[in-house]
Amino acid sequence: MADPYASWGLYPKLPQRAVALSWRDQAFPAVAGEVLPRGNGRSYGDSCLTDNGTLIDACGLDRLIAFDPASGRLTCEAGVLLRDILAFAVPRGWFVPVAPGTQLVTVGGAIANDVHGKNHHRRGAFGHHLLSFELLRSDGRRIRCTPDGETELFQATIGGLGLTGLIVSAELQLMPVKGAFFDVETIRFDDLGSFFALSADSDGTHEYTVAWIDCLARGGALGRGIFTRANHASSGGCRAPGAPRRIPLTPPISPINGLTLRAFNELYYRLPRPRRSLQHFQSFLYPLDSLLDWNRLYGPRGFLQHQCVVPPASAPHAMRAILGAIAEAGTGSMLAVLKVFGSAPGRGLVSFARPGTTLALDFPFGGASTLALLDRLDRIVMEAGGAVYPAKDARMSSEAFRRGFPDWQKLEAMRDPKVMSAFWRRVTADTRKDS
Amino acid sequence: MRKVLIVGATSAIAQATARLLAAKGDHLFLAGRAAERLEMVRQDLAVRGAASVGVFTIDANDRARHEALLNAAEQAMGGLDTVLIAHGSLPDQRSCETSVEQTLAAIETNALSVITLATLIANRFEACRAGTIAVISSVAGDRGRKSNYVYGASKGMVSLFLQGLRNRLAAVGVQVLTIKPGFVDTPMTAAIPKGGPLWAKPDTIAADILAAIEKKRDVVYLPWFWWGIMLIIRLIPERIFKRLSL
Numbered sequence: 001m002a003d004p005y006a007s008w009g010l011y012p013k014l015p016q017r018a019v020a021l022s023w024r025d026q027a028f029p030a031v032a033g034e035v036l037p038r039g040n041g042r043s044y045g046d047s048c049l050t051d052n053g054t055l056i057d058a059c060g061l062d063r064l065i066a067f068d069p070a071s072g073r074l075t076c077e078a079g080v081l082l083r084d085i086l087a088f089a090v091p092r093g094w095f096v097p098v099a100p101g102t103q104l105v106t107v108g109g110a111i112a113n114d115v116h117g118k119n120h121h122r123r124g125a126f127g128h129h130l131l132s133f134e135l136l137r138s139d140g141r142r143i144r145c146t147p148d149g150e151t152e153l154f155q156a157t158i159g160g161l162g163l164t165g166l167i168v169s170a171e172l173q174l175m176p177v178k179g180a181f182f183d184v185e186t187i188r189f190d191d192l193g194s195f196f197a198l199s200a201d202s203d204g205t206h207e208y209t210v211a212w213i214d215c216l217a218r219g220g221a222l223g224r225g226i227f228t229r230a231n232h233a234s235s236g237g238c239r240a241p242g243a244p245r246r247i248p249l250t251p252p253i254s255p256i257n258g259l260t261l262r263a264f265n266e267l268y269y270r271l272p273r274p275r276r277s278l279q280h281f282q283s284f285l286y287p288l289d290s291l292l293d294w295n296r297l298y299g300p301r302g303f304l305q306h307q308c309v310v311p312p313a314s315a316p317h318a319m320r321a322i323l324g325a326i327a328e329a330g331t332g333s334m335l336a337v338l339k340v341f342g343s344a345p346g347r348g349l350v351s352f353a354r355p356g357t358t359l360a361l362d363f364p365f366g367g368a369s370t371l372a373l374l375d376r377l378d379r380i381v382m383e384a385g386g387a388v389y390p391a392k393d394a395r396m397s398s399e400a401f402r403r404g405f406p407d408w409q410k411l412e413a414m415r416d417p418k419v420m421s422a423f424w425r426r427v428t429a430d431t432r433k434d435s
Numbered sequence: 436m437r438k439v440l441i442v443g444a445t446s447a448i449a450q451a452t453a454r455l456l457a458a459k460g461d462h463l464f465l466a467g468r469a470a471e472r473l474e475m476v477r478q479d480l481a482v483r484g485a486a487s488v489g490v491f492t493i494d495a496n497d498r499a500r501h502e503a504l505l506n507a508a509e510q511a512m513g514g515l516d517t518v519l520i521a522h523g524s525l526p527d528q529r530s531c532e533t534s535v536e537q538t539l540a541a542i543e544t545n546a547l548s549v550i551t552l553a554t555l556i557a558n559r560f561e562a563c564r565a566g567t568i569a570v571i572s573s574v575a576g577d578r579g580r581k582s583n584y585v586y587g588a589s590k591g592m593v594s595l596f597l598q599g600l601r602n603r604l605a606a607v608g609v610q611v612l613t614i615k616p617g618f619v620d621t622p623m624t625a626a627i628p629k630g631g632p633l634w635a636k637p638d639t640i641a642a643d644i645l646a647a648i649e650k651k652r653d654v655v656y657l658p659w660f661w662w663g664i665m666l667i668i669r670l671i672p673e674r675i676f677k678r679l680s681l
Contacts, residue, residue: 064482
C-alpha cells in the first residue's frame with residue numbers, strides 16, 4: 001500500500017511513523033526519537049519526511065478561530081488548507097495575499113516554507129502577511145511569536161522548514177478582492193530576452209505574472225514560451241468551477257517520457273489561445289489542483305523538482321545556461337515555470353524567495369542521469385550566487401544549500417532539539433557532532 | 436434556517452457536519468464533555484457563518500440532565516427542529532471480554548444514552564408534528580462479529596430502536612434517520628491501521644449526512660457502497676459466518 005505520508009515527489013521513500021493531532025490544546029507528542037511537524041505533504045522531496053522518526057500530522061488542526069470582516073485579519077489553526085481559507089474568504093470579499101501553485105497546502109506549511117506566488121513582485125512571500133503565530137516546542141512551551149515579540153523565533157520559523165517546533169495557529173492579513181475571477185492575458189514569446197522585457201513591462205501593471213517555458217527548444221528559440229499576466233477582475237462574481245478529477249492509480253511505467261514531452265511542449269507552445277480571458281481563480285491559480293494526485297503520472301519511481309532563484313544581475317546569463325543544459329540533456333520538463341521576483345527580501349532566516357529570477361522544473365526520476373543533470377544545474381546556480389528551493393529538493397549537496405542560505409546556522413541554533421527532517425539531516429550532517 | 440442540536444459535537448463527523456450547517460447559516464447548539472474543546476468548535480462554527488452557536492457541557496451518560504439539555508437548546512435557538520446524535524465510544528473488544536464493567540459502559544454510552552435522548556426528542560417532535568432526528572449508528576450494528584461485538588451490539592440496539600421509532604413517527608411526519616458509516620478516519624479509530632478504498636474522510640460522510648437529512652432518508656450507509664457490503668455480510672448463513680474472521 002502507498003505510504004500516506006510520502007512526499008509529493010514520491011522520492012525518496014523512507015521508513016517513518018506518524019501521530020495525528022486533532023486539538024490545539026494537545027501536548028507535544030511524547031514519542032521516542034526524532035519528530036517532524038507535517039502539514040499536507042506537498043513538499044516535493046525530503047523536507048517533509050523523517051528518516052525513521054515520527055511525523056506529527058497537524059492536518060486535524062483545521063479550525064478557524066477568528067475573522068474580522070472589516071480588516072481582513074484571519075486567525076486559524078495551522079492545519080487549515082489555503083483551499084479552505086479561499087472557500088471561506090472569497091465570498092466575503094477577501095483573498096489569500098500570496099497564493100502558491102497549489103491551494104492544497106496548510107497554513108503551517110505555507111509559513112514553514114515561506115511560500116511565494118505569481119504576485120511576489122507585488123506582495124512578497126507568505127511570511128510578509130503573517131501577523132503572529134503560536135509555536136509549541138517539545139519542552140512544552142507555547143510561544144506567541146510576532147514581528148516585535150520573540151523576533152528571533154519569528155524569523156527562524158518563517159521558512160524554517162518546521163524545525164523550530166510545531167506551529168499551532170497563526171494570524172494572517174488577507175487581501176481585499178471584488179470576486180473570484182481574474183482578468184488574464186497570455187502572450188507567446190520567442191526567446192528569453194522577450195521574457196525579461198515582458199516581465200519588466202508587466203510588473204508595474206499586473207498583480208500576477210508568470211511564464212511557461214518550452215525547455216526543449218534550442219538555439220534561437222531557447223527560452224521561448226507563454227507569458228501570463230493577470231489582475232483580479234472587478235466582475236464575474238464567485239461561481240465555482242466543477243469538482244476536481246483524480247488520477248486513480250500509479251501507472252506501472254510513467255507516460256511522461258522524451259517523446260510525449262517533446263509533443264506536449266510543441267503543442268502547448270503552438271496552441272491557439274485567446275489573448276484575454278476571464279478566469280476563475282481555481283483555473284488560473286491552481287490548474288493542477290483540478291487533477292488530484294497528478295504526481296502519480298510520473299509512475300512509481302516518482303519525480304524530482306528543481307527550483308532555483310538567481311540574483312537579477314546574473315539572471316539572464318544563468319537562465320540561458322540552465323535552459324541550454326536541459327535542452328542538451330534532452331530530458332525535458334513539462335512544467336517549466338519562470339518568474340521574476342520582486343525586490344522584497346525574505347522575512348525568514350532561510351526564506352527562498354528573494355530578488356531575482358526563479359525557474360521551476362520537474363523531471364521524471366531517471367536515476368543517475370537525472371541526478372547528474374540536476375547537479376549541473378546546481379553548479380550554474382551557485383556560480384550565479386543563487387539558491388535552490390528546499391521545499392522542492394530531494395538531492396542537493398550540503399554545499400549548494402549552505403551557499404544559497406548563508407544564515408542556515410542561525411536556524412540550526414533555533415531548531416527544536418526533538419525536531420529533525422531527512423532534508424535537514426542531509427544538508428547539515430557533516431557539521432553536527434551527533435551524526 | 437434550521438435550529439440544530441448536535442450531541443457529541445467534538446466528534447470528527449459531527450464537526451464536519453456542523454461546518455456544512457454553519458456555512459448555510461443555521462443556528463447550532465453544541466453538546467459535549469470537554470468545555471475547552473467545545474469552545475474551539477464554537478469559535479470555528481461562528482466564524483464560518485452559523486447564525487448562532489451555543490454550547491452545553493454534558494456527559495451524555497448523565498441521563499438525568501438530558502431534559503435540561505433540550506430545554507437549553509430550545510431556549511438558545513428559539514426552538515429546535517433538527518437533532519444530530521453523534522457521540523459514541525469505540526471500546527476495546529478484548530478488554531470487554533474480560534470486563535463486564537467495560538462492556539456495560541460501552542452499551543451505556545453508545546446505546547442507553549442515545550435511546551434516552553431519542554425518546555425525549557421524539558416526544559417533543561411528535562407533539563409539534565415536525566422535526567428530524569438523525570443518529571449516527573454503525574455498520575457494525577448489522578451483524579455481530581467477534582472482532583467488535585460489544586460495540587456492534589450497542590449500535591445494533593440503536594438501529595433497531597430507531598427503526599421502531601421511525602415507524603411510530605412516520606404518521607406525524609417526523610424524520611428518523613439512521614446513519615451507518617463504515618470505516619471513517621477519525622480520532623476514534625486512531626488505533627486502527629488505515630488506508631485503502633474502504634476508509635472515508637469525515638468531510639465525505641458529513642456531506643452525505645446533510646444530503647440524507649435534506650432528502651428525508653430513513654437509513655443510509657455511508658459511503659453508499661457499505662449497503663452492498665453489509666447486504667452480503669447479512670446474507671451469509673450463520674453456520675458459515677460463525678467460523679469466519681471478519
